[in-house]
Amino acid sequence: MTIQTHADETNGTPEVLTTADGKPLKTSIARALRREKMRALLLIAPLLLFVIITFVAPIVDMLFRSVENQIVSTTLPRTVVELDSWDGTTGEAPGENVFNALHFDMTVAVERKNHTQLGTRLNYEESGISSMFRRTGRRVDDFGEIYADQFIDLNSAWEAPATWVSLMASPDWIAEQAAWVADRDAARANGTAFEQPEPAFAIREGVAEALPRTADIYQAFAEFIQTEDQDSPTEEEPWNAVYTGLHDDLLANPNAASAFSGETATLLSQAANAVSGFEKISLREAFIDADEDWGNPYYWGVIQTFSPSYTSGYFLAAADAELTPQGIQMKPEDEQIYLYLFWRTLLLSVTITFSCLLLGYPIAFLLAALPARSANLLMILVLLPFWTSLLVRTSAWKVLLQQQGVINDFLVWTGLVSDAGRLVMINNQTGTIIAMTHILLPFMILPLYSVMKTISPSYVRAAKSLGATDWTAFWRVYFPQTVPGIGAGAILVFILAIGYYITPELVGGTDGIFISNRIAYHISTSLNWGLAAALGVILLLAVMLLFYVYDKIVGIDNVKLG
Amino acid sequence: MTETKGAAVRYENVQKSYDGETLVVKNLNLDIPPGEFLTMLGPSGSGKTTCLMMLAGFEPATHGEIFLNDRPINNVQPHKRGIGMVFQNYALFPHMSVAENLAFPLQVRGMGKAEQEQKVKRALEMVELGHFGSRRPAQLSGGQQQRVAVARALVFDPELVLMDEPLGALDKQLREQMQYEIKHIHDNIGVSIVYVTHDQTEALTMSDRVAVFNDGVIQQLSRPDVLYENPQNSFVAQFIGENNKLSGTVEAVEGETCTVRLDDGTMLKADAVNIDGVGSRTTISLRPERVEFDTHETMDNLVSGQIEEMIYLGDHIRVRMNVAGNNEFVVKVRNRGEKRDLKTGQTVEIGWAAGDCKALDAVA
Numbered sequence: 001m002t003i004q005t006h007a008d009e010t011n012g013t014p015e016v017l018t019t020a021d022g023k024p025l026k027t028s029i030a031r032a033l034r035r036e037k038m039r040a041l042l043l044i045a046p047l048l049l050f051v052i053i054t055f056v057a058p059i060v061d062m063l064f065r066s067v068e069n070q071i072v073s074t075t076l077p078r079t080v081v082e083l084d085s086w087d088g089t090t091g092e093a094p095g096e097n098v099f100n101a102l103h104f105d106m107t108v109a110v111e112r113k114n115h116t117q118l119g120t121r122l123n124y125e126e127s128g129i130s131s132m133f134r135r136t137g138r139r140v141d142d143f144g145e146i147y148a149d150q151f152i153d154l155n156s157a158w159e160a161p162a163t164w165v166s167l168m169a170s171p172d173w174i175a176e177q178a179a180w181v182a183d184r185d186a187a188r189a190n191g192t193a194f195e196q197p198e199p200a201f202a203i204r205e206g207v208a209e210a211l212p213r214t215a216d217i218y219q220a221f222a223e224f225i226q227t228e229d230q231d232s233p234t235e236e237e238p239w240n241a242v243y244t245g246l247h248d249d250l251l252a253n254p255n256a257a258s259a260f261s262g263e264t265a266t267l268l269s270q271a272a273n274a275v276s277g278f279e280k281i282s283l284r285e286a287f288i289d290a291d292e293d294w295g296n297p298y299y300w301g302v303i304q305t306f307s308p309s310y311t312s313g314y315f316l317a318a319a320d321a322e323l324t325p326q327g328i329q330m331k332p333e334d335e336q337i338y339l340y341l342f343w344r345t346l347l348l349s350v351t352i353t354f355s356c357l358l359l360g361y362p363i364a365f366l367l368a369a370l371p372a373r374s375a376n377l378l379m380i381l382v383l384l385p386f387w388t389s390l391l392v393r394t395s396a397w398k399v400l401l402q403q404q405g406v407i408n409d410f411l412v413w414t415g416l417v418s419d420a421g422r423l424v425m426i427n428n429q430t431g432t433i434i435a436m437t438h439i440l441l442p443f444m445i446l447p448l449y450s451v452m453k454t455i456s457p458s459y460v461r462a463a464k465s466l467g468a469t470d471w472t473a474f475w476r477v478y479f480p481q482t483v484p485g486i487g488a489g490a491i492l493v494f495i496l497a498i499g500y501y502i503t504p505e506l507v508g509g510t511d512g513i514f515i516s517n518r519i520a521y522h523i524s525t526s527l528n529w530g531l532a533a534a535l536g537v538i539l540l541l542a543v544m545l546l547f548y549v550y551d552k553i554v555g556i557d558n559v560k561l562g
Numbered sequence: 563m564t565e566t567k568g569a570a571v572r573y574e575n576v577q578k579s580y581d582g583e584t585l586v587v588k589n590l591n592l593d594i595p596p597g598e599f600l601t602m603l604g605p606s607g608s609g610k611t612t613c614l615m616m617l618a619g620f621e622p623a624t625h626g627e628i629f630l631n632d633r634p635i636n637n638v639q640p641h642k643r644g645i646g647m648v649f650q651n652y653a654l655f656p657h658m659s660v661a662e663n664l665a666f667p668l669q670v671r672g673m674g675k676a677e678q679e680q681k682v683k684r685a686l687e688m689v690e691l692g693h694f695g696s697r698r699p700a701q702l703s704g705g706q707q708q709r710v711a712v713a714r715a716l717v718f719d720p721e722l723v724l725m726d727e728p729l730g731a732l733d734k735q736l737r738e739q740m741q742y743e744i745k746h747i748h749d750n751i752g753v754s755i756v757y758v759t760h761d762q763t764e765a766l767t768m769s770d771r772v773a774v775f776n777d778g779v780i781q782q783l784s785r786p787d788v789l790y791e792n793p794q795n796s797f798v799a800q801f802i803g804e805n806n807k808l809s810g811t812v813e814a815v816e817g818e819t820c821t822v823r824l825d826d827g828t829m830l831k832a833d834a835v836n837i838d839g840v841g842s843r844t845t846i847s848l849r850p851e852r853v854e855f856d857t858h859e860t861m862d863n864l865v866s867g868q869i870e871e872m873i874y875l876g877d878h879i880r881v882r883m884n885v886a887g888n889n890e891f892v893v894k895v896r897n898r899g900e901k902r903d904l905k906t907g908q909t910v911e912i913g914w915a916a917g918d919c920k921a922l923d924a925v926a
Contacts, residue, residue, distance in 0.1 A: 461620055462653035464640040466667035467718065473641075476666070480657040 063540075066318075066533035069311035072303065075118040076105040078216075080307040088301040088325045093294070099284040100248065104213075106140040107241040108220050112228065124528050125313060125322070126302045128293060136290045143286045144240030147247045150278045157267055164242070165234050167264045168218045173202040177234065198232055210259035213245035244283075250275045301325030314534035338518070338535065342542070345515045348432060349497035355437040356444035356493045357486060364448035364485070368455070382445050390439065394506045397435040401426040401507070427509025435507045440496055444489035451485030487554045495543055515539055568597035568754030569631050569721035571617065576626035578612050586612050588778040590626070594756065596721075599748050601757045603765040604775030605801070613775075614724050614758045619643050630722065641670075646715030646723040646753075650730055652707045654699035660686070660710050661695035667718040685717040688747065705736045712744065716751070725757045729764065741767045762802050766790065774798050790849075795836050796922045799847035806853075806891050808846040809924065812837050819916050822846055824886045831862045831916035836923045843924035850880075850894040852918035855910060862916035867891060868909045879904075885912070 017025040073080050078101035086094040109115035119133030151158040158164075165174065176199040187194035201222035208215040221242055222233040229236075250256055250272045257269035287294040305325055306313060313323050320336040321328055330336070363382065367375050385393060400406045408422045417423060425431055455478065463473035501516040508517070515535060522532035550556070571594040578587040587609040594600050602610035615621040617628055619640030627634050635643055654663050664682040673681075686692050689709035699707055708728060715723050725744075729737045745768045748755050759765055765772045766786040774781045774789065774797070782794045793799035800807070810824040812834075820834040822844055830846060837844050857864055867885035878894045881904065885891040893912065895904075904910065 456651065456653065458649045458651065458653040459655060461618070461640070462647065462649055463655075463666070464620075465618055465643075465645060465647035465724075466670065466714065467641050467644070468666070468670045469639075469641055472670055476670075477655050481655075 062529070063533050063537050065530050066314045066537050067310045067312070068530065069121075069306060069313070070309045071118055071121050072307045073309055075109050075114055076102065076303070076307075078102075079105045079303070083300070083304050083307060086300065086304065088297055088304060091297055093284075093288075093297045094300055096282065096284050098300075099287055099294075100213075102287065103140065103143055103244065103283045104217050104220070104241055106136060107144075107217070107239055108224065110137045110140055111224055111239070120527070121530075122302060122306065124317070124531065125306060126299065129299060129302065132291045132293045132299065136287060136294070139286075139290045141240055143281065143283060144242075144244035146279060146281050148240045148243040150274075151243050151246070151271060154271060154274050155267060158243070158271075159237060161234055161236055161238070163264075163267065164218065164238050167260070167268070168204060168207055168215065168222075169233070170202045170204045173199060177232070198226060201226060201233055206259045210253065210256040211246065211249040214242060214249050217242050217245045246271070247275055247278060298325075314530040315538070317531050318534040318538055338515070341513075341515045341518055342538070344429075344511075345498055345539075346542075348429060348436075348512075348514065349494050351433055352436045352440060352497045353444075353490050353494045355433060356441050357490060359437065360441055360444035360448055360489065361482075361486075364445050364452055367445070367449045368452035369457075379449075382442055385439065386442055390502060391506075393439060394435055394503050397431065397438070397507055398426060401431055401434065426507050427512065429508075429512040431507035431509065432504045432512035432514075435503050436497060436500060439503060440493045443492045443496060447488035447492065448482065448485040451482055451488070455481050483554070487550070491547070491550055494546070498543060499539065567721065567752050570594060570596045570629075571722065571754065571756065572629040572632070573613070573617075574627045574629065576613070576616065576628060577624050578609070578616060578621065579624045585624075586778055587616075590778075590780065592773065592780065592783070594754060597752045597754055599745070599755045599757065599768060599770045601759060601765040601769040601772045602775055603759060603762060603772050603801075605760060608775035609778040610758050610760075610773075610775040611726060614726055614756060617756065618645055618647055618724055644718075644720050644722075646718070646720035648711045648715045648723065648725040648728040650727045652699070652711040652728075654707055654710055654714070656699055658698075659695065660691070660697050660699065660702070663699065663710060664695075664714050664717050667714065671718060681717055685713040688716070689713045689743075704732050705740065708732060708740055709743070712747065716747070716753070720753065722754045722756070725755065727759050728757075729759075729761075737764070738767075744768060766802070774801060776801070792835070793847060793920065793922065796845045796847065796925045799920065799922060800925075804850050804892065804894075806848045806850060806885075806888070807925065808848065808886055808888055808891075808919075810844060810846065812840050812842050812844050812921065815840060820921050822921055826887045828865055828886045830865075830919065832919040832921040833917055835920045837921050844921045845923065845925045846919050847922050848914065848919040850892040851878075851896075853893040853912050853914050855893070855895065855904070855912060857911050857913035861913035863919070864911060864913040866909055866911045869904060869906050872904065872906060883912070 019025055019028050079098060082098045082101040083094060086098060106115060109118065115133045115137045116130070119130040122133075123130035148158075169177075180196065180198055183196070184194050201219070203215055203219055218238060221238050225231050225233050225236050250268070254272045254275075257265045257272055260268055284294075293299050302325070305323055311323070316323050316328060318338050320331050320339045322331055363378075367378055367382070370378065398405075402408070403422045403424060403426075405426075407425065408417070411417045412419050412422065425434070459477050459481065460473045463477040464470070468476065498514075499516050500514060501520055504512055504514045505517050505520070508514070516539070519532045519535045519539075522528045522535070547556075571592075573590045573592040576587060576590040577585055579585050590609075590613060592613075602613060604610045612621060616623050619635070619638065623636055627636055629635065630643065630645075654660075655666065658666065661682050664685055665678050668678040668681055682695065683692070686695055689712060691706060691709055691713070694702065694706065694710075699710065702710065708731075711728065715725075728744075729740050732740060741764055744755075748768075757765075757768065766789070769786055771783060772786055772789050773783045776797050782789060782798045784792075784794075789798065789802050793802065796807070799805050808824055808830070810822040810828075810830070813821045813823045813829070815821075815834055815837070818834060819831055820837060822830050822832055824830060824846075832846050854861070865885055867883040869881055869883050870889055871882040873880040873882075876897065878896050881893045881895060882889070883891045883893060
C-alpha cells in the first residue's frame with residue numbers, strides 16, 4: 001500500500017493522509033484493526049459470558065435489592081393509593097377508606113399467603129409490624145362474613161357462583177368458557193388428554209362504573225381462582241370481601257341495577273333496596289379489634305414511608321440512621337452498630353496490611369537476595385499456606401491461641417504468665433489480626449518479591465561506593481524502588497482483608513468480626529437481604545474510593561505484580 | 563597529565579575463592595602508582611571483575627591484602643573507601659533525577675546545599691550535560707546515562723575510580739567516542755582509574771598500562787604498545803590484536819634470537835622470548851601486517867605460501883594463505899593504490915624480519 005499526501009494548497013487546510021486508492025489513512029487503519037479486535041473479543045467471549053452470567057448479573061441483581069422496595073406497593077396496592085392522601089402528622093389513624101382498601105389488599109394477600117412476607121419486610125423498619133400482619137391475616141376473611149350472610153339470607157341465589165359469573169363476567173367470556181367446558185368434557189369422554197387452560201376471566205363492560213369496588217375485588221378473586229387454584233370462578237363461591245364490595249357499591253349507587261338487565265338486574269335491585277337495612281360493620285374497628293396497633297398512626301406512618309417502590313431505608317439502616325415519618329434521623333446511640341463495624345473493619349484491615357508488610361518485607365528481601373536454589377525452597381515455604389485449606393489454618397490458630405492452648409501452656413510453663421492470668425488471644429481482635437496476617441502474608445510477599453527480584457544489586461553497591469552507609473543505601477536507594485511492590489501488596493492484602501469473612505467468623509469472637517460477617521448474618525439468618533445488599537454496596541464503594549485515593553497518591557501504574 | 567592527585571593501589575598475594583575448591587584469583591600482586599589508568603583485560607571468567615570488586619569492597623579477599631595509599635583496606639567498609647565506581651549498567655538510581663543522582667554522594671557526606679549544587683553543576687558541565695539535571699535517567703540515551711554515571715563517580719572527588727565494563731551496553735560508534743572522553747577526563751583531573759574490560763581495543767586506546775588476565779593470573783602487565791609488540795606468551799599474543807601462529811621445535815638459540823624448525827621442515831629465525839631451550843616445542847607469533855610480499859634476499863625469513871582467499875577491506879587487503887601447513891595464515895597488505903598481481907591459488911614468496919616474530923610458549 002503506498003501512501004500519498006494530498007495537500008490542499010489553495011485554502012491551506014491541514015494535509016489528509018490517504019492510501020493509494022484515496023481513502024483516508026485513519027479509516028483504513030481502523031478497518032484493519034477492527035478485524036484484530038473482533039478476533040480478540042472472540043477469544044475472551046466464553047470467559048466474558050461466563051463471568052457476566054455467573055458473576056456480574058447476580059451481583060448487580062443482589063445489589064439492586066438494597067434500594068428495591070416493591071413489596072409494599074405490590075402487596076397493598078389499594079392501601080398505598082388511599083394512604084397517599086393521609087396526613088400522618090394529625091396523630092390520627094387513617095380513615096375508613098384506607099381500611100376498606102386494606103381489607104381488600106389483605107384478603108388477596110392472605111389468599112396468596114404473602115402478607116407475612118410484607119410483615120417481615122416492614123418489621124425491619126419497626127418491630128411489631130410482623131405480628132400485626134400475621135394476627136390480622138388469620139381473621140381478615142371473617143370481616144366480610146356479616147355481609148355475605150345477609151346477602152344470602154336475602155336471596156340464596158347470591159350463594160351460587162353462577163349468579164356472580166352472570167353478574168360480573170362479560171358475555172364473550174361466558175360463551176368462550178362454555179365452549180371450553182364442552183371441549184373438555186368431550187375430551188374426557190374420548191379419554192384423550194386436555195391441556196388447554198380455561199380462558200382468562202374478562203369483566204363485563206360497564207360493571208366497573210356501576211359497581212367499582214365489587215368489580216375490583218371480583219376480578220382479583222377470579223384471577224386468583226384461575227391462576228393459583230387452577231379452578232374456575234364458575235364453580236367457586238366468592239370471598240366474603242366481594243360481598244363487602246357489593247354492599248358498599250350498592251349503598252353508594254342504589255341505581256346500579258340500571259346497568260344490568262334481566263334476572264341479574266332484578267336480583268341487584270332487590271339487594272340495592274335491602275342494603276340500607278343491613279347490619280353494618282366498621283372495617284376500621286374490625287382491624288383494630290384484630291390488632292390494636294392498626295389504630296396507632298405511628299405504624300401507619302411506617303407503612304406510608306415505605307410505600308414507594310424504591311427506598312433509601314436499607315442504606316440508612318446500614319449507616320445507623322432511619323427514615324422516620326419525621327425524616328432521616330440517627331438511631332439511638334445504643335442501637336448503632338454498622339458505622340462502628342465499618343470503622344473497625346477498616347482499622348483492622350489497615351492493621352493487618354501493616355503487619356503483613358512488616359513481616360513480609362524482610363522475607364521478600366531474603367527471597368530476592370538468596371541464590372536460586374535456596375530461594376526456591378523458601379518460596380515453597382511461603383506458598384505452603386496456599387496449598388492447605390483455609391479452615392485448617394484458621395483452626396490451627398484456634399488450637400494455638402486459645403486460653404488452654406499451646407502458646408498459653410508454654411507461657412505458663414516458662415512462668416512468664418501465671419495460670420490465672422492466661423492471655424486472651426482468640427475470639428477477639430488479637431485473634432483476627434494474628435490469623436488474618438498469617439493467611440494474607442503470601443499476598444504481600446509475592447508482589448514484593450517479584451519487584452525486588454528486578455532490582456539489580458548494583459544499585460545498592462553503587463550507593464555504597466558513593467559513600468552511603470548500609471542503612472542510607474537501603475532507605476534512599478533500595479526502598480524507594482520497592483514502593484511499587486509495597487503498593488501492590490498492600491492494596492491486594494487490604495482489599496482481601498476488608499471483605500474477609502471466614503477467619504473473623506471463626507476466631508473473631510464478638511469484637512473481632514468484620515462487616516462481612518454482618519452481611520452474611522443478614523443473608524443467611526435474618527434474611528434481610530436488602531440491608532445485606534446495602535452494606536455490600538457501601539463496602540464496595542468504600543473499596544473503590546480507597547482504590548481511587550490510592551491511585552491518586554501512589555499511581556496504579558506503579559503497581560507491579562510481577 | 564596535570565599534577566597527580568590519584569591514589570596508589572597495591573595488591574599483595576591476593577587470592578579469592580568463592581566455593582573453597584577453585585581459586586578465581588591466584589596470588590595476585592599488582593602495584594598501581596598514583597594517577598595511572600590501568601586496565602584489567604581478559605576473557606570472561608578470568609578473574610578481572612573479581613579483582614575490581616575486592617578493591618571496591620564488595621567481595622572480601624580470601625587471602626592477602628589490598629592497600630590503598632599504603633593503608634590496608636581489607637576491613638574497611640565499601641562506603642568508607644572513598645572509591646568512585648561506574649557500573650556495567652550504570653546503576654543510576656531510577657527514582658532520582660540526574661542532579662539528585664549526582665548530589666547523592668555529596669549528601670551522604672553531609673555537604674552543604676550550596677556547595678552540592680555547585681559541584682553537581684560542575685560535574686554535569688564536565689560531561690557536557692549541563693541542562694539535563696532535572697531529567698530522570700530513563701529519559702536519557704545510553705550515552706548520556708553513561709556520562710552521568712561517570713560524572714557521579716567523580717563528583718565527590720575520589721582519588722580512585724573503578725569502571726566495570728562501562729561501555730559494554732553502547733553501540734560501536736558511541737563506545738569509541740566515550741573511550742576518548744573518559745581518557746580526556748582522566749588526563750584532565752588525574753585520578754587513578756582501574757578499568758575492567760574484555761574489549762582489547764578499548765584497553766589499548768585508553769590505558770597507561772594493561773594487565774591481561776587469564777585463568778586468575780596476570781599474564782602480562784605492560785604499556786599497550788609493549789603488549790602488542792612484545793607479548794610475553796601465546797595467550798597475550800593471541801588475545802591482543804591479530805596474530806599468526808606457527809608451531810615448531812627450537813633447533814638452536816643464538817643469544818636473543820633462535821632458530822625454529824616448523825612441523826613441515828621450514829626453518830625460521832625468531833626472537834627468543836619465552837622458550838625452554840633447544841629441543842623444546844614453541845609457537846611462533848607473527849603480526850599479519852609485518853609480512854611483506856616485496857621480498858629480498860637479506861630478509862631473515864623467506865617462505866612461500868599459496869593464496870587461499872583475498873578480502874578487500876578498504877584501507878588494507880586481507881590475504882589468507884596456506885603457509886607451512888597452516889591455512890589460517892593471514893597477511894594484511896596496506897592499500898597504497900598500486901596494482902598488485904595477486905590472485906587466489908597463486909603461490910608467492912613472503913618474508914619478514916626475525917625481530918617481527920616471537921618464539922613463545924607452545925600452545926597445546
